[in-house]
Amino acid sequence: MAQFRMHNPTHRFDVECDMTDHDAATLTTQREFSDTVRGIAVRDGTMYCATGGWTDGGHLYALDRDGTLRWRFDSVAGLAHENGGWIDSSPAVSDETVYVASKDTHVYALERETCAKRWQYQTRGRIASSPAVADGTVYVGSDDAHVYALDATDGTQQWSVRTGNMVKSSPAIVDNTVYVVSDDDMLYALDSETGSERWSLAVGGGQSSPTVVDGTVYVCGYDPDDARSLESMSGALYAVDAVCGDLQWKFQAADIIVTSPSVVGDTVFVSDLSGFVYAVSAKTGTQQWRLSTGDTIVAPPLVRSGTVYIGSKGHGVYAVSADDGGLLWRLETDDAVATVAPGEGRLYVGSYGCRLSAIMATPSDE
Template identity: 40%
Template sequence: MSPDETDLSERVPAVPAVDTFAGPDLPPFGEDQLAYDRNEPPLSQRDGIEIRRARVRGHGITTALKQVSQQQTAGTQARDRVSAEAERTAMIDRHPHVVTVLGWSRQPWPWYAMEFLDAGSLAERGDELDVTHRLWAAYALADAVAHAHDRGVGHYDITPENVRFVPTPDGTWDAPKLIDWAGSPEGGVRRHDARSITPKYASPEMRSPADRDRIGVDSDVYQLGVVIYELLTGRLPERGDGRPDQPSRLADVPAAVDEPLRGALARDPRNRLYLRPFRDALRSAFLDAAEGDDGVSRGAARSTANTGSSAGPGESRTSVEAEDRSREAATGTAGERVAESVEPEPVVCPECGHRSASLRPGDICPECKRGYVDSVESDTVTEETALDPSTDPNAWPMYRGGPARSGSTAGTAGPTDGVRTRWHTATDAPVASSPLVVDGTVYVGGDDGSLRALRADTGAEVWRYRTDSRIRSSPAVAGDTVVVGGTDQSVHAVDVDTGEPRWTYDTGFWVLSSPAVADGTVYVGSDDFSVYALDGADGQLLWEFRADGEASASSPAVVDGTVYVACDDGNAYALDANTGAELWRFETDFVIHTTPAVTDGRVYVGSSQNRLYALDAADGSVRWTFDTEGDVHASPAVTDDAVLFGSDDGHVYAADRATGEERWRFPANDWVRSAPTVAGETAYVGSDTGSVYALDVSNGRPRWRHRVGDRVSASPAVADRTVYVGSDTGIHALDSGGT
């Protein structure tokens, strides 16, 4: 709920006080406490899901019970939809204009009970509302969606049928509430199954299979715009390349809503009005109409001020808004990082003895092409070297093993000839965060909003840091600090030993990107289209680079003073690590989800074009490409002579590192969005079947397969001959067990 929501009932008497229509707050209850007549037909029934009127025993409250149909054996899709809808609605954390979930469970079958909304739908009642009631409803719905987005939940099917009213006291307007938050269980607010949309309210990218990867939060803005446009004018906006007619020319509504609505209905999602200024413009238009103003909306000027950015694509920015910073708040100038110049110590290849100060531990030697640079020439071992997996077999300090994101380690091996579950720590929500291992401790995030530290030998919890969001970012350890991102829009830094907070940095939008830490600097992307460089000591902003699309699905790689990152705008970028200045960009015209792997002067990155690219790290030119039959979501792993990666076509591939020719493929029989991890001569990778595979790097033949859960989208970490991986059921440690 926005800060100003509570004062509307005081300013406009027809607006009901929030406490008169907020959903009831009940203690937890089970399915056995719900009473309903099984002989009474359900209120609705479709696709194996039914809604029934039910009472909560002991409370006298009538609810709408949504569950898989008891008249048939529900398929997996129906069960998943009910579970996902309940979980996602509950995640929104109560908003007066979002239906309240009173209770839910997956046992004995997926179900959830929500407040009973019996005053009709917007489709049924829209015509009877006066203009001020319509404007208040429009603002209320926009505020509800903004609240949900702040918690990492998108709707993706906003229609008049999914807006229902709840009765309020006499003399006040009935209050609208948004229902049916099923969205996409797989992609959360980022992706959606385009087959389940309502076409006439869908955004252009939702209706086009070719543009499905462009679906995101801006799709909700478009759908909301269509619903409100129809509510205010009685007709749908015309589709086409031009802008829709101004609503004030079609109906007796304030002209102040014209430009905000037309901005929300821009065909290109990159040009759409952001949600918060859209919401604020609707609120101003409502108050002007309700309080008898002259019809000139205060929101029109405000939305104009907030939709643009003084820092354009490809520019760096350092100043940030202190309060309520969101995607549209993009101001400031390029920052300059001030640091003492330190001459790097040379490192040495253990195979051929080649020395170089430009290489980092974990890089493949450019001379012999065989050895991993794994030691400093002097007897002094730096903190960064001690944490690198190539030198410390008990460490995997950040996503993909280190800042180069190679996904490989020559310093240890995992189980090869047999496998067992050494321990399994169950969680209340899926674990899509990839674990890291340092000094005998496993650090991993979860969809329950927790960052956990677990003992690597037993899985026992050492500490837990809780946030108000999901953590799908993978953490990174730098010295005595753990850094991770969350869907609460923030980057969090906590003490490595205690979990006590050190600092947070608010980016204004979800941080799904996994931080890279190099030379005391934290590099991380955000869904606000920006890549950030933060001081690891205190979280202060060093620079910010604004891309043309979300920068959160891909995580930055840092090698030799250059940051490599890919974004949803279809571009792969190389940035100066000290200033954030763009060095080059490679354009694919397709969404890129993978994290670049950078070794030996090449950048390996995949895209939703079903393709893996090998780029020259110096200028972004293409060395070779490799095509598959599905999107490449899984980040690649690089070995001495091959690049391993997964595809949505259900295969794990190995491409020749020099030529891009296929070496082998392994059929995993489902999407492979878990990034492979190579330890020694074995690659470890998860799949959507819930299995972890160990594959022979030389030929792709399986050494073993071990089922750990319903889905494995996280990347495994390998340390001390153990594989650590997250799944839908928790965190798992797999070892040979002496077999």
Template identity: 35%
Template sequence: MPPSRRRLLRSSLSAGLASIAGCVAGFGNQTECQTGRTRHESDVSLPATAAWPTYQYDAGNSGYNPEATGPQEDASVAWRYSACTEAGAGVVVSSGRAFAGKLAVDGETGTANEGNWSGHMSTPAVDDNMLFVGTSDLEAKNVETGSDAWTFQTDEDAGALPSPTVAGGTVYVPGAIDDPTIYAVDAADGSEKWRFQTTADVRVPVAFSDGDTGIVFALDESPTLFALDGKSGEELWTRSLDRSDPGIAPTVIEGRLYVGSADGGVYAIDPNSGETVWRQQDGIGGAVAGGAGTLFVAGRDAIGALDAADGSVQWQTSTGDLKPGPPAVTNDAVYVGDTSRTGDGAVVAFDATSGEERWRVQTRQVLFGDYTRAGINHGPAVVDGVVYVATAPGDLYAIT
């Protein structure tokens, strides 16, 4: 029998984040913060079938949408929706809407549909007309109606759960602070399928690899990498990665597992055995994305392209003071956002072949009392000529 769960739902913590002194819209000008659509240059076109449905696009965290194209040149902000909250969630796109936390915004106009967004919510996932959100628990909502479907209570409620991963009718989500557990939850009814205890907390999403049963990969803060059977939760293998960065989610791309290392490199790992296939240590270490034989890596102050076969560097471009988050990749471009909380919050597009910068769009800082917040949360979502980003001050942008 699994350990007992907490009996009571916690109330939303978003109310405690509601007091905001003002906004910095540019050149240091300070105005009262307002919720709602606070900037509108134009609507965008977004087909209902266009989708970036989960953290880094898919259950493997590949960050690669081969069907998408982004703005080609002279990109600019089409609209901005402001939630006036300190936020950590990234944005996903599905059914004509953009979602951050439990907030749903019309993906074309930037007007709110329903829901809310606070700092105690993670990047959601959309699957089979359901929205799954990590708060202090795992919550499921109907995408069309916004109604609550179920809530799964984890063992601890210290902060938001990492982003959920959905595959094969199961939602996989790590526990919150002081809860070193991977939970597997039935997507239909919220019942627990299994749980697995890790060595330390896991603060990034898991990655899922398709196979006979599917394999779940989790990287904890020790840092130890675990491979678990997707159906049973049985440990398949485990290994210590002394130089890996536990703040970067593992990635599965075209049947191989990749983990960014803290010393400026990347591990390529056989997902079935856990053995190292190759290790790149040329100074481009960080979040990995890509497909079609090429990996794109966002390091501390650079972005680069690697050959997936052997890790050799194809190109490398300095990002200067910009601290790039996980890349979003299309067939011809790589998109990153500045995750620095004190930077200019820029969103930058690079040519996928040459690494040349194509365009750059800045987001705004927002003043919270006596300090400001800025920066992009996680990676952009790129669909049908539009780049969507969510920022730490609680703004959602559509860039075309």
């Protein structure tokens, strides 16, 4: 038995529960790779799995639901490239094309069924930003400090905008506006057609990608008002008006937040590096509950049908009630979890130990 402490504005209580409730869900290894599973996308029964590391460079795999290989794409430089050539982001999948970016400085467009290369575009820096596709355009950030807009059909550059530092955040595109965070600690709102800046706001940190819901941009980072050193300063969740860039509220977390927020209904779910998971009111920024896992968390919370799923570096996947933060179950994994993704009645878990696994949840979790 393990003890968790949760907090909300009205009362505190401890919850004791079975940490390995295997009656609730089962974990099955789908496939093993040579490097870390960095990103997963699922569409029409096919898993697109990006891997990368110093062992074998960068690859994108197309797999059937049972893990059977359909095809494999190798980044152009692989280990021969000075940056390792690995893929450190998630692919974007459209009707006929898979878009993926690599630390070999390229963005690739691949035919979904055959993996034939439609086009490639080279930036001047490594890419850890996941591409986003909207209205025939691919948007992506690069370590060369630029945000790029590329024609989705042929890869022609439509525009690029320079920020003050590397762009590892993945863009969000809503209402003809591109929202993206740079390592210069600024959140930018750019015109999606021209790249012209609509507004910018200091938010601290550049690894979290923004989430835009109902006219509000939610983004995480560290708290620049915290006077402590970067190693000990707290994290922050910001709510920003999507049109004018005004700060609506700021929520302070116990530690730096590197994951992206998940917004469902009137609640924002985030997690920090100290292992806390938070539910925060989307309207006011008031904490609704907090759960301490005791594990480092780098994968964004995934919310489905009233359950929050969290993958941790402590070799576990947690299922938590979205209503009150109560722990429903925890599954042990063989390795630290790098990413968790939804997929047609399953959860897919990518690990630093080079495994892709599937969680088969009970009907109540689906």
